[in-house]
Amino acid sequence: MDRMITVNVELGERAYPIHIGADLIGQTALFAPHIAGSSVTIVTNTTVDPLYGDTLRAALAPLGKQVSTVILPDGEAHKNLATLNLIFDALLGSRADRKTTLIALGGGVIGDMTGFAAACYMRGVPFIQVPTTLLSQVDSSVGGKTGINHPLGKNMIGAFYQPQAVIADIGALRTLPARELAAGVAEVIKTGAIADAGFFNWIEANIDALNRCEPEALTEAVKRSCEIKASVVAQDEREGGLRAILNFGHTFGHAIEAGLGYGEWLHGEAVGCGMAMAADLSVRMGYLEEAARRRLVDVIVAAHLPTRAPALGEAHYVELMQVDKKAEAGAIKFILLKRFGETLITQAPDAEVHATLAAAV
């Protein structure tokens, strides 16, 4: 499998390409067009740098740029202001200027933090995403959402900021732990469920190939997910309306993550369970047929994702969901499913929400 596919995210002057294929991290030609200044700072973590840091630095070497590397601690628990400041310290310490390009080499946490650092450093410098997890390849590398967590809420501090390019190396997924692969499949399932019944059928048929990390299946899943997300984002860059559908499963999922403490469950695991809960609420409110909910839960289970929620207490769940960014004046907005490919955004009666919470534990 040597083909490379490119998905273009159409955002006018902020448009950028997503290159998808095997062993792309080492290809100088993919980086060359996107690095204008004289220096590059790679931001990565203690897990990814030993795996792909040297490959990336070797790819950059022929470009003759000054290259430095910032190695952050690994994990969602470090996606905070203190770790962000380590990036700023490194940039100022290496005299990074307004034309310095940041390269995010790692998963969603690295991508979100590096993107936010790029948005804020000198009020904005260019950056390139090199996502090394399935989750970040299908999700956080498309759409320009960057940011960090706050103890009271996930991604509460951030910016909309687009990369110059995304280099999604399918080969990097070979070293991904099974649990992280499954967490990425959760977002693939979500994308099919909300936007494309045909793609959802494809996922059901190919779930075992995805679990086995087969390159052809992964390439197709990343391509279709990126195309769908890119189309939604192009229509609603700053989340005025349509884009909110991408948060299917995330209202419950964010509450799980915040309630357990970030990093306890992976984001994709929480979204997997959150989708099962959102589907349950969709059935209770009369929008979705039980058979469709069952199909969704079956594919979540087949992806080795959790469908039973942790027992945080119903009142605490509601409290956590009220600080969701979609909430307004404390009113929670849910993304619900009508059928595969069709969603609606609505508030829900307390009784139905509590029934879903009670059934999910």
Add this chain to the structure above:
Amino acid sequence: MDRMITVNVELGERAYPIHIGADLIGQTALFAPHIAGSSVTIVTNTTVDPLYGDTLRAALAPLGKQVSTVILPDGEAHKNLATLNLIFDALLGSRADRKTTLIALGGGVIGDMTGFAAACYMRGVPFIQVPTTLLSQVDSSVGGKTGINHPLGKNMIGAFYQPQAVIADIGALRTLPARELAAGVAEVIKTGAIADAGFFNWIEANIDALNRCEPEALTEAVKRSCEIKASVVAQDEREGGLRAILNFGHTFGHAIEAGLGYGEWLHGEAVGCGMAMAADLSVRMGYLEEAARRRLVDVIVAAHLPTRAPALGEAHYVELMQVDKKAEAGAIKFILLKRFGETLITQAPDAEVHATLAAAV
């Protein structure tokens, strides 16, 4: 003096009005059109809240919004990530949502930090500037530059983010210490010097009235300064080129501030001295006539601003200027004066820079 003047900053969908006049903080009607959500968070400091906090809260009361106040420590020394985080803590603690409006009540530090917090909180919420110092009325309230300092450089972390409106209450300047008034006059002088010879003549003729805090003179100075800056910013919102001329005096000035430690000299004092240094360099490089330099220095002195630079060592000055945001790959860009109303941006030979530094101490 009861007239209110409005300057419109023309930035397309990000356009906003600057209202200038006496006793505007108490006028409900000025705030009403700009607060869409159900809650407001006032960000102010320990000096300004006792002076104007109650007036502002009384003005907001008829709007029926939930109003909370965050009171930060006063001073440039607190314009950092830790203080910024106090704003986020307060916003999340009071369940601020995406439609919560932040109101910056204070000087440039409060305005820059509140604007940056508004840019980042949930990836962007609306904010209103209520600048209570002359400096912030003429300078930081126009142009959308927000941010915080880093130990290695001023305003190194931030965003371009426009307010919904600016309410510049000339009456608030009555409580301004003389030293802070002078610091504001520095930016007024700068604006005349770089962009409008007629306005520079007006400043020379009215410098004593400005020093005496006469409302008519202050209103005119704020209006002309905002008009000029708004015109420059409208042509170059993200500082691609023209806008850099607004940094006249700032390359030397920022080095003074960073070298002494933020807060030792006021920003406007550093800019006053920095303009004298930039004019000296302009003469040495053959761009400016000595007589014009003399006129500029005379008006800086008449405004009770420093023109002698602190002895930081020439090498340290150069080092500090190399981290200026205008620098590229360590090459320092200077904004120099050709005549009143005309500038150029250029690098300068080391020998000339050192001569200016030696002469300035």
